[in-house]
Amino acid sequence: MLHVLLIAIDRYIAIMFPLRYISIITPNTITTLTISTWALALFCGLLPTFGWRKPAEDLEYCNADQVVPFSYYAFFFLVSFLIPLGMTLGFYWKIIVIARSQVRRIGEMRIFVTRRRVIRDGDDTPVGDSPRNLELDINPEMNSSDNRNSSVAIVKAVKTAAIVSGVFVICWLPSFAFRFVMEYLNYNSDETIRAPLFEAFTNFLAFANSAANPIVYSFRYRDFRGILKKIFK
Structure with missing residues (x-):
């Protein structure tokens, strides 16, 4: 989930600060964020080992909920899933707002430039009917096709990152939610409640996410399809 959050932050910086992206997202920055992510995940995962657990003796079998209190599961669910998920959705919402604003500004700029060209050339043809309104002549070396292709590439990259994040949430949310609900029920029950088949299904769905990204x-x-074909060959 933290990796998905970093992807969202990366896309946000690319859209919000395109000219400064290379100077912000450097190899050192990537290394630092990756190490920090794994350190935080490792710290949260080892908290029961450090002492946040309940005593248990004469265990017939080893299961996490026999030694891990519900308060830890609540903390883990909040820190490792809900907060990063909320931040991820917030970043993507901001990206969508910014992207829509940029598309609207580009459209207004194209209309403005077209009108200037019509006036400059002395063409009396209405702007809406002029073939020049299909061109973006802000930079002589960059035509409307170049701008359109660039915009499409950016939007496609953002959509792909959003799809990857969405697939991750779909795959992992059932597992997180199931564990949280089961721990809550067992915390308030004298008997241990089990649902092994559903637990196996949620675990399978979560781990299947590892195979989803290449498909997406x-x-x-x-280009990615071509690379996969070469690998399989």
């Missing part, structure tokens, strides 16, 4: 990228990018 294959559908979204032709």
Whole structure:
């Protein structure tokens, strides 16, 4: 979940600060964020080992909820899933707002430039009917096709990152929610409640996420499909 959050932050910086992106997202920055992410995950996962647990003796079998209190599960669910998920959704919402604003500004700029060209050339043809309104002549070396292709590439990258994040949430949310609900029920029950088949299904769905990303990228990018074909060959 923290990795998905970092992807959202990366896309946000790329959209919000495109000219400064290379100077912000450096190899050192990536290394620092990756190490910090794994350190935080490791710290949260080892808290029961450090003492946040309940005593248990004469265990017939080893299960986490026999030694881990519900308060830890609540903390873990909040820190490792809900907060990062909320931040991820917030970043993508901001990206959508910014992208829509940029598309609208580009459209207004194209209309403005077209009108200037019509006036400059002395063309009396209405702007809406002029073939020049299909061109973006702000930079002589960059035509409307270049701008359109660039915009499409950016939007496609953002959509792909959003799809990857969405698939991750779909795959992992049932597992997190199931564990949280089961721990809550067992915390308030004298008997241990089990649902092994549903637990196995949620675990399978969560781990299947590891195979989902290559599929997503294959559908979204032709180059990635070519690379996968070479690998399988």
